[in-house]
Structures are given as C-alpha cells and as structure tokens.
Amino acid sequence: MRVVIVDDQVLLREGLARLLAEAGMDVVASAGDIDGFLRAVETSRPDVAIIDIRLPPTFTDEGLRAADLLRTRHPGTAVLVLSQYLNAGYAFRLLESFPSGVGYLLKDRVSQVAVLIDAVERVVAGECVVDPSIVTRLVSRTQLAEPLSVLTSRERDVLGLMAEGRTNVAIGQRLFLSEKTVEGNVRRIFDKLGLADTSEDNRRVLAVLAFLRA
Amino acid sequence: MLWAVVAAVLSAVTANVLRLRADVSFAGPFVAAQALEIGAGAVLIVVGGVAGRGWERWLLPAAGAGWLIAEWASPASPGPAAFTLGLIAVLAAFPLVLASRWRRPGLAPGPAVLLALAVLLALAGAVIGGPLAAAAAGPRDYGCSDCPRDLVALAHDGTLNALLVRLGWQFAIAAGLIAAAWLAASLVRAQRRRTLVPSPDLAADVAAAAFAAAVAAGAVVALRGEVASPIAYGWRAVADGMLLILSAVVALPALRAARARRMVARAAVAMADDPAGDAAGALAAALDDPALSVAYPAPNGAWRHHSGQRVVLPERNVTMVTDADEIVAALIHGGSARIDHASVTGAVSAARLLLDIERLEAGALARVNDLRAARQLVVEAADAARASLERDLHDGAQQRLVALRYALGLAGARAIRRSEPVLAARLADADLAAEQALADLRELAHGISAATLAVEGLAGAIRSAAEYSPGAVTIVELLDERLPERVEQAVYRFIVDTLREIARVPASGASIAVQRAGRDVIVEIECDRPMTVRSRPADHLGDRVAAVGGQLEQTDHHGRHRLIARLPCE
Numbered sequence: 084m085r086v087v088i089v090d091d092q093v094l095l096r097e098g099l100a101r102l103l104a105e106a107g108m109d110v111v112a113s114a115g116d117i118d119g120f121l122r123a124v125e126t127s128r129p130d131v132a133i134i135d136i137r138l139p140p141t142f143t144d145e146g147l148r149a150a151d152l153l154r155t156r157h158p159g160t161a162v163l164v165l166s167q168y169l170n171a172g173y174a175f176r177l178l179e180s181f182p183s184g185v186g187y188l189l190k191d192r193v194s195q196v197a198v199l200i201d202a203v204e205r206v207v208a209g210e211c212v213v214d215p216s217i218v219t220r221l222v223s224r225t226q227l228a229e230p231l232s233v234l235t236s237r238e239r240d241v242l243g244l245m246a247e248g249r250t251n252v253a254i255g256q257r258l259f260l261s262e263k264t265v266e267g268n269v270r271r272i273f274d275k276l277g278l279a280d281t282s283e284d285n286r287r288v289l290a291v292l293a294f295l296r297a
Numbered sequence: 298m299l300w301a302v303v304a305a306v307l308s309a310v311t312a313n314v315l316r317l318r319a320d321v322s323f324a325g326p327f328v329a330a331q332a333l334e335i336g337a338g339a340v341l342i343v344v345g346g347v348a349g350r351g352w353e354r355w356l357l358p359a360a361g362a363g364w365l366i367a368e369w370a371s372p373a374s375p376g377p378a379a380f381t382l383g384l385i386a387v388l389a390a391f392p393l394v395l396a397s398r399w400r401r402p403g404l405a406p407g408p409a410v411l412l413a414l415a416v417l418l419a420l421a422g423a424v425i426g427g428p429l430a431a432a433a434a435g436p437r438d439y440g441c442s443d444c445p446r447d448l449v450a451l452a453h454d455g456t457l458n459a460l461l462v463r464l465g466w467q468f469a470i471a472a473g474l475i476a477a478a479w480l481a482a483s484l485v486r487a488q489r490r491r492t493l494v495p496s497p498d499l500a501a502d503v504a505a506a507a508f509a510a511a512v513a514a515g516a517v518v519a520l521r522g523e524v525a526s527p528i529a530y531g532w533r534a535v536a537d538g539m540l541l542i543l544s545a546v547v548a549l550p551a552l553r554a555a556r557a558r559r560m561v562a563r564a565a566v567a568m569a570d571d572p573a574g575d576a577a578g579a580l581a582a583a584l585d586d587p588a589l590s591v592a593y594p595a596p597n598g599a600w601r602h603h604s605g606q607r608v609v610l611p612e613r614n615v616t617m618v619t620d621a622d623e624i625v626a627a628l629i630h631g632g633s634a635r636i637d638h639a640s641v642t643g644a645v646s647a648a649r650l651l652l653d654i655e656r657l658e659a660g661a662l663a664r665v666n667d668l669r670a671a672r673q674l675v676v677e678a679a680d681a682a683r684a685s686l687e688r689d690l691h692d693g694a695q696q697r698l699v700a701l702r703y704a705l706g707l708a709g710a711r712a713i714r715r716s717e718p719v720l721a722a723r724l725a726d727a728d729l730a731a732e733q734a735l736a737d738l739r740e741l742a743h744g745i746s747a748a749t750l751a752v753e754g755l756a757g758a759i760r761s762a763a764e765y766s767p768g769a770v771t772i773v774e775l776l777d778e779r780l781p782e783r784v785e786q787a788v789y790r791f792i793v794d795t796l797r798e799i800a801r802v803p804a805s806g807a808s809i810a811v812q813r814a815g816r817d818v819i820v821e822i823e824c825d826r827p828m829t830v831r832s833r834p835a836d837h838l839g840d841r842v843a844a845v846g847g848q849l850e851q852t853d854h855h856g857r858h859r860l861i862a863r864l865p866c867e
Contacts, residue, residue: 098700098704102707142688143752167691167695168742170757191703191735196706196709196710226771
C-alpha cells in the first residue's frame with residue numbers, strides 16, 4: 084500500500100510514518116504544504132493520502148482543499164483527513180463532494196495500528212470513514228432524544244455504525260449479527276426515521292449524518 | 298412698535314394736509330400718488346427702525362419722516378410749528394437716504410469718495426433750501442397770505458429766499474449727478490473685478506442712486522418754475538417707488554432671519570419627539586444648506602461634533618458663535634452655498650440654548666466614545682490573546698501529545714509482535730492516559746478561539762459550538778450571509794460564552810436564533826432555567842456586545858429566560 088503524508092509538523096509526520104511502516108505500509112513521500120503534497124502525488128502515485136486538515140498558510144481548512152485538488156486530479160486515490168478537532172460540518176463537506184474513499188478522523192485516533200490499518204483499508208476499498216466521536220456527539224444531543232426514541236437499542240447501535248461509514252457486513256461482524264439481520268435493521272431504521280432508503284452504502288452515510296445534524 | 302406709532306402719526310398728519318391742500322403738495326392732486334408718497338415714507342420709517350442695521354436704524358426713519366414732513370409746508374399745516382418743520386425738512390430725506398448707503402459692506406475707496414461728495418452736496422442743498430431759506434423769509438413774505446407763521450424767519454427778504462431755494466435745488470441736482478456717478482463707478486469697478494453679483498446691497502445702492510436721480514430730476518423741473526406740474530409729480534412718484542424698493546431690500550434680510558429663527562425654534566420643539574434631531578440638522582434646514590455641520594470646542598484647541606467625534610475646522614466658510622467672548626460653537630457651511638449672514642444670525646439666535654446643550658453633550662459623548670474605544674481595544678486584545686493561546690495549544694502541547702500517542706502506539710504494536718504481553722498492557726495504559734489528557738486539552742482548547750469561524754462563517758461555527766456544548770442546544774435560525782469580521786467575532790463569542798454560562802446550570806437547555814433586522818443582527822438565546830445575568834460573567838457578555846456598539850437586553854417572562862443582543866452591522 085503506497086501512502087503519502089501531509090502535515091506541517093515534522094514530529095507528527097515522522098511518528099505517523101513509523102506507525103504506517105509498522106503496519107506494513109509503504110510511505111512513499113511526505114510533505115508539509117499543499118504544493119509539496121501535489122508534487123509528491125504526481126511523482127509517487129500513492130493509493131492513499133493522509134492529510135492534516137490544518138496546513139499553511141491560514142491553518143484553517145487547507146487540508147480539505149488539498150483533498151479536493153487531489154480527488155479532482157486523481158479520482159482513484161483514497162483520502163484520509165486527520166484533524167485535532169472534529170467538526171461535523173467538515174465531515175459533511177468532505178462526504179458531499181466525494182461520497183466514497185474518504186475518511187475524516189481525529190488525529191490521534193490512528194495511533195492504534197489496528198485502527199490505522201482498518202481506516203486505510205476501508206478508504207482504499209472505497210468506503211467512507213467517519214470518526215466515531217462525531218457520531219457519538221451528534222447522537223447524544225438532547226434534541227435527538229425524541230426522534231431516536233422510536234428506535235430499539237440494537238437499531239440505535241446499527242444507526243451509529245452506519246453513520247461511521249460501516250458496511251452491513253462490518254456492522255454484522257461488530258454486533259455479531261448475520262448480514263440479513265443487519266439489512267432488516269437498516270430497513271426498519273429508515274422506515275421509522277422517514278429517511279429515503281439508499282442501498283448504496285456511501286450515500287446512506289450522508290443521509291444518516293444529515294438526519295443527525297438537523 | 299414705537300416706529301409704527303411714529304409712522305402712523307406722521308402719516309395721519311400728512312394725509313390731512315394733502316387732503317386739504319393737494320394743489321400745493323409735492324405729490325400732486327391724485328389720491329393714488331398721495332397714498333404712494335405717504336406709504337413710502339411710513340414704510341421707510343418702520344422698516345428702517347425695525348430691520349435697519351447700524352446707522353440705517355436712525356437714518357432711514359429720519360429720511361422717511363423728512364419725506365412726509367416736507368409736505369407740511371402748506372397752508373393746511375396744523376400750526377406754525379409743523380409748518381416751520383415742513384419748511385426746514387423740504388430736502389432733508391435726500392442726504393439721509395444717500396448717507397444710509399455709507400455703511401454698505403464692500404464699499405470701495407473710489408466710489409466711497411463719490412458717495413461722500415454726493416452726501417455733502419445733498420446735505421448742503423438740504424440746509425440751503427431748507428433752514429437757510431426759511432430763515433431768509435417765510436412764505437407770508439412772498440405772497441402766501443393764508444400760510445402759518447414761519448417761526449425761524451430772521452429776515453423777510455423774499456428775493457434772498459428765492460435765491461436760496463434755487464441754490465438748494467441746484468445743489469440737489471449736483472448731488473443727484475454725483476450719486477449717479479457713484480453708482481456707475483461702483484458697478485464698473487465690480488464688473489472689472491468680477492465681483493458684480495446681484496445682492497441686497499447692490500439693489501439698495503441702485504434704489505438709493507435712482508432716488509437721488511429722481512429728486513434731482515424733480516429739482517430740474519422746479520428750477521424751470523414747474524413745481525406744480527404733472528412732470529414734477531411724476532418724478533416725486535418715481536422717488537416714492539425707489540424709497541419703497543429700498544425699504545424692501547432692507548427688510549429682506551430681517552425677514553429671512555426671522556424665518557430662519559422660526560424654523561430653528563420649530564425644529565427645537567420637534568426634537569422632543571425625534572431623538573435623532575440635533576442643532577446641525579435644524580440649522581441646515583433653516584439655512585437651506587444641507588452640508589452644514591456644527592463643531593463644538595474641545596480642550597487643546599480641538600473641535601468635535603455633537604456625537605463627540607473629532608473634526609478639523611476648515612479655513613473658510615466657518616461662522617463662530619460666541620457668547621460673552623467665549624466660543625460656543627462653529628458653524629461649518631457647505632462650500633457651494635453663499636452664506637447669508639442675516640439668516641445665520643437669526644438661526645443662531647434661536648439655536649443658542651440648543652448649541653449650549655449640545656456643546657456640553659459633545660463633551661460627555663466624547664468621553665463615552667473614548668471609553669467605548671478603550672473597551673473595544675480590551676476586547677480585541679483579549680480575543681487576540683485567546684487566538685494566540687489556542688494556536689500555542691494546538692501547535693505545542695496537543696501536537697506533542699499526539700506524537701506521544703503515535704510513539705506509544707508504535708511501541709505497543711512492537712511489544713505485541715515480540716510477544717511481550719505485560720509490556721504491551723503497560724503501554725496500553727500509558728496510551729489511555731495520553732488519550733485522556735489529549736481529550737481534556739481538546740475540550741479546553743475548543744471554545745478558546747474560533748478557527749472555524751473565519752472559514753465557515755457564523756452559521757457553521759455556531760452549529761459546531763452547539764454540537765460541542767454539554768447542554769441541549771436547539772438552533773432555531775441562523776444567518777447564512779457573512780458579516781464584518783468583528784461582528785461575527787462578537788456574535789460568536791457572545792453565543793459561546795452564553796452557552797458556557799448556561800452549561801453551569803444543571804440540566805438546562807437553550808435555543809439560539811440569529812436574525813437580521815435591517816442594519817442590525819439580533820441574537821436571541823432562550824434558556825429554560827434562569828440565567829444569572831447580574832453575575833460578573835454576564836457583565837462580560839454585556840461588555841462584549843457593547844464593545845461593537847450593541848445592546849444586551851434580558852427578559853424573564855413566564856419561565857422563559859431570554860438574552861437578546863442587538864449588534865449594528867456596519
């Protein structure tokens with residue numbers, strides 16, 4: 084797996100590179116800003132780019148713009164955007180422009196090699212990855228208590244995993260359920276919440292997130 | 298009032314004299330001409346006395362009186378005293394009218410000499426043809442048997458009298474010619490200097506010179522022995538007309554001043570219902586000068602508007618308003634408008650109290666402005682400090698902790714690979730502690746500064762703040778448009794700080810609405826528990842809103858506790 088890292092902090096670039104190497108991945112290039120990143124992508128053609136959202140010059144949302152530029156030029160390259168501070172709006176923006184092969188995670192979420200491998204493999208496989216803490220925060224909001232009360236606790240678990248971008252198979256594995264059971268749950272959730280059913284996994288992430296954010 | 302009484306008495310006597318013996322009058326037998334003559338004299342007395350400036354106040358009423366009294370040298374005169382007065386005043390109006398033009402502003406040296414000469418000649422004519430002729434002989438001495446006695450007759454030499462009367466007329470003719478020369482000279486001079494503009498002063502000059510010419514023409518007719526001829530009556534009527542024009546020109550500025558005074562007074566009364574009104578607005582309307590502004594003296598020779606805002610006085614087009622040598626205010630006139638001093642004087646006299654009040658208010662408002670600016674600086678400095686603290690946390694402690702977690706994760710993975718479960722478990726514990734520390738730090742760093750605000754604008758940043766808030770936050774309405782940065786900052790900080798206050802109250806929820814109302818942004822935060830706004834943090838909320846010129850209002854009705862902040866958007 085060929086990986087390019089963009090982060091303006093050398094310490095983190097190095098740390099992440101070592102973790103990726105430990106996970107058996109091949110860090111083919113790293114950069115500290117958008118220009119360096121785009122050059123690195125042109126020369127090394129990675130499978131996935133791991134991008135810090137705060138980059139020079141303004142240290143606000145340059146990472147999202149870097150992701151946009153990358154996906155416009157190389158639609159096949161997966162993107163994992165890391166951030167110190169999660170913003171549901173950013174996750175939404177990212178998924179809206181590219182509904183597959185993108186992920187938005189807390190920066191230190193990937194310090195566990197297993198988590199890192201899982202996230203990278205999922206985005207490379209074209210899935211979406213949304214940080215669980217975004218989902219937890221959205222779901223725990225008081226104004227969602229009433230609309231969500233129509234769901235069983237099992238259905239609520241399924242809803243959360245859907246929002247994180249998991250596939251039915253992955254949800255089944257997590258909750259020790261058969262794929263058929265998960266499918267039934269998903270259908271009931273969509274019925275109860277009045278959401279338009281989308282069979283496509285990535286589209287449904289957006290639909291669920293939109294519901295949770297409203 | 299006094300002048301009106303004087304004019305009425307003199308007019309009544311003159312009218313009676315004319316009614317009885319129109320055949321020997323200057324006006325002639327026609328009632329219209331008589332009325333014109335009496336009207337001209339009376340109007341000149343009243344207008345000169347009321348609206349005259351400086352010498353005009355005495356010269357013009359005297360001229361008007363002389364004009365009427367000259368008719369009293371008639372057999373119909375009420376008595377010897379009035380009759381004698383009539384003899385003396387026969388040409389008195391002439392030098393007085395010319396002399397009244399002496400105080401005209403902008404009288405150039407050349408024309409001034411001609412005018413002085415004309416006045417002297419007219420005066421000589423008036424003295425010779427009037428008192429001197431009356432002293433030489435009375436009318437009884439030259440054949441007027443029913444005339445009253447001439448009280449000042451020293452001799453009874455009819456020939457000398459006739460000579461002096463003729464001499465007086467000749468002087469009057471000379472004075473008329475010189476007066477015409479004076480007018481011509483001043484017109485030519487003004488034309489050459491390109492300062493010839495229609496003005497009340499010029500109109501008065503023309504009227505006075507034309508009056509002199511008409512009197513001189515009358516004298517020419519008289520010299521030919523045609524005192525009681527239609528031609529002489531005609532010239533008398535022309536002179537009457539000129540006196541009326543002169544009166545109108547003198548009255549005009551006074552009328553304008555009165556109008557300005559009335560308008561300012563009315564505006565001052567209306568100001569009770571219009572908090573936005575001020576002296577500058579009232580004066581601008583009264584003086585037809587929309588660009589007019591008023592400055593008040595500030596310490597150290599500086600000037601400021603009523604709002605307290607500093608202003609630099611221009612070099613020109615400024616009228617100082619003083620009260621006992623103390624400068625109360627300065628009117629800054631619009632550049633294009635010609636300044637009408639009479640109107641300015643009238644308007645200022647009505648606005649005097651208003652100007653005094655606003656001068657004091659300007660001082661107070663300037664201090665308020667200073668305080669507001671200081672508060673703005675304090676808030677901005679605090680925001681800058683927050684931003685820098687947030688950056689330091691992000692670039693420093695947070696990144697190091699993330700790097701630490703990367704290192705711990707790496708070490709843990711290697712320990713597992715080398716089958717060292719005890720070490721792996723210890724490393725996992727350490728990583729958990731690092732994760733907790735990072736979570737705490739993130740919580741702290743969040744809300745310190747709004748990095749998302751600059752990118753996402755108010756709507757996105759508030760949504761994000763609401764998601765992070767521990768209490769239940771409902772968003773009712775948000776503004777999608779971008780606002781000026783300091784307004785966005787103020788609104789955002791106000792909301793975040795308020796949410797933090799609300800979070801202190803257990804089990805409380807809040808709703809947020811941000812709306813646009815004209816030029817203002819209105820932020821309404823409603824809470825289901827009472828908010829302690831009188832506490833220190835709430836003062837801080839009020840400061841934040843007030844620092845951008847906004848207002849904070851708190852209402853508690855029927856268990857709904859609301860904070861409403863109104864912030865100007867410009």
